[in-house]
Amino acid sequence: MAKSAATPKHRAPPSGPVDPKVEALVNEIIGRVADKWTMLLLEALAEKGELRFTRLAEHVPGISQKMLTQTLRQMERDGLVVRTIHPVIPPKVEYRLTALGMSLGEAFCGVWIWAEDNLAAIEKARRAFDDRAAGLARPVARKAG
Amino acid sequence: MAKSAATPKHRAPPSGPVDPKVEALVNEIIGRVADKWTMLLLEALAEKGELRFTRLAEHVPGISQKMLTQTLRQMERDGLVVRTIHPVIPPKVEYRLTALGMSLGEAFCGVWIWAEDNLAAIEKARRAFDDRAAGLARPVARKAG
DNA sequence: ATTTATACTTACCAAAAAGAGAGTGTCACC
DNA sequence: GGTGACACTCTCTTTTTGGTAAGTATAAAT
Numbered sequence: 220m221a222k223s224a225a226t227p228k229h230r231a232p233p234s235g236p237v238d239p240k241v242e243a244l245v246n247e248i249i250g251r252v253a254d255k256w257t258m259l260l261l262e263a264l265a266e267k268g269e270l271r272f273t274r275l276a277e278h279v280p281g282i283s284q285k286m287l288t289q290t291l292r293q294m295e296r297d298g299l300v301v302r303t304i305h306p307v308i309p310p311k312v313e314y315r316l317t318a319l320g321m322s323l324g325e326a327f328c329g330v331w332i333w334a335e336d337n338l339a340a341i342e343k344a345r346r347a348f349d350d351r352a353a354g355l356a357r358p359v360a361r362k363a364g
Numbered sequence: 365m366a367k368s369a370a371t372p373k374h375r376a377p378p379s380g381p382v383d384p385k386v387e388a389l390v391n392e393i394i395g396r397v398a399d400k401w402t403m404l405l406l407e408a409l410a411e412k413g414e415l416r417f418t419r420l421a422e423h424v425p426g427i428s429q430k431m432l433t434q435t436l437r438q439m440e441r442d443g444l445v446v447r448t449i450h451p452v453i454p455p456k457v458e459y460r461l462t463a464l465g466m467s468l469g470e471a472f473c474g475v476w477i478w479a480e481d482n483l484a485a486i487e488k489a490r491r492a493f494d495d496r497a498a499g500l501a502r503p504v505a506r507k508a509g
Numbered sequence: 510a511t512t513t514a515t516a517c518t519t520a521c522c523a524a525a526a527a528g529a530g531a532g533t534g535t536c537a538c539c
Numbered sequence: 540g541g542t543g544a545c546a547c548t549c550t551c552t553t554t555t556t557g558g559t560a561a562g563t564a565t566a567a568a569t
Contacts, residue, residue, distance in 0.1 A: 344443025
């Protein structure tokens, strides 16, 4: 994320005049990419470098074959990972991040850091909200009968 | 993930030793926050400063009342927006970002910029993938006689 | 001949998310 | 007394998503 967050020479921030069609596309991309499994796979691959199907599944506990395949395919389609098939028996397929995939990991770092930094603030806000909601709900709820 | 290069005073990057429970929570937060409507509302509020329900709905085309309320409530609960009720008739409720909300907007900027910068690369990768898929699917598909 | 390993694909089903649309409460206005 | 504005809430239906489990192909090992 060392890219443009630090350097002001890049294009205007989202608060400026953004092309609607670019905006829509960007939104779609972020929506796809900011997915639970995508992020976990991104992390696993960033950490381990190159992994095959079953190893990947082991590194991301709870993922089903379906989601693993599906997410990997999407990532491949978006150019985030490369899939290398070794024509041997039994099959061997290896996955690793492209430069694009790595740069996404870096971009997401900012959000990760934000989340880490503000974890306590968010939890505090949630508790406060929930307490307020509980406090407000009570006096309104008059017992029936 | 050399994000520390830009911000050396921060804690370790995700690729390092991350507390599993923090990681889970961070993931949950990102998952909630990296949502389509949340991002659009964040943008609208960042741009306009303070908006009421109906104005907000106008600034985010396609959002339903349900999603607007729901997303706004979540954002309020997470401490991203403040909701100010003016006790008048007809009702008037205004929403604006908190400091936390604004900082999230900034953090997301990195991803926005990444998406903008790499839009072409992603689309190119998608086209290439789709073409390859089409090319591979054809010769295998033998017509059932 | 059966089992094993790998990397999937497909079909089916349950759960969750999202959309549509009607209903609520209040007061000013006609 | 009816209508409209506002900010919702509630219910119903549809769509999307994700999990489970079985099937596929291949060759070596048993």
